[in-house]
Amino acid sequence: MFRVRIPAASAPSSFRQLSTTAVRREEVVGTVGAVPVKRPVGGFRGGILGFLFGFSAASALSIYYLQQETKVASGLLLASVEELQQGTGKITSHLDRLQTVEKELAALKAGSAVKDDVTKVRGExxxxxxxxxxxxxxxxxHVWGVEQDLQKVVKTESIRI
Structure with missing residues (x-):
């Protein structure tokens, strides 16, 4: 319990006991007219309006931030897609060249001689x-024989003459 000193005009004794129990003390307070209850300016409505304004401002800023982030991400994605298209084009051109080289190689193999063919032609x-x-x-x-015969004929002719 606590003891609190209360002025003499309102209480018969100089000390009054305060307790936390639910003891009800009835004191009659006289009023001379109605006391107007002062409400704070804006009151409950001001709190709601402040909350709504803050929420709107935060929402607008977050939407703006998200739009900027989306714009940056879209730009990066677009750049990646373009880079991928260029890479795909290069790979496609390399594949076309490889197919052309493979076709030419097949034609050369079909037209070229094999070792067995070369050996066969060499033997022939x-x-x-x-x-x-x-x-x-x-x-x-034969020519030597003809020359021999010719010389015999020439000798025999020279002998006959």
Whole structure:
């Protein structure tokens, strides 16, 4: 319990006890007319209006910030897409060149001689060369025989004359 001193005009004793219990003390206070209740200017309505204004301002700023972030992100995305398109174009051109080279290589393989073919042609050429060499030797032998016959004829003619 607490003791509080109250002025003598309102209480019979100089000390009055305060307690936290629900004891009701009835004191009659005299009033001379109605006391107007003063409300703060704006009161409850001012609080709501302030809240709404703050919420609107925060919403507007956050929307602006989100729009700016979206604009930046869209720009970055667009740049990435353009870069991807350029890369895809380069890859496509490289693939086209590779296909062209593969076609040319296949054509060269089809038209080129294989080692077996070269060996076969070399053997045939050797046979042809040997055959020509034999014919050349035969021709020389024949020409030599003709020369011998011609010399015999010339000798016999010179002897007869």
């Amino acid at each position: 050429m050797k046979k042809v060369y040997d055959g020509l060499h034999l014919e050349l030797l035969d021709l020389r032998a």
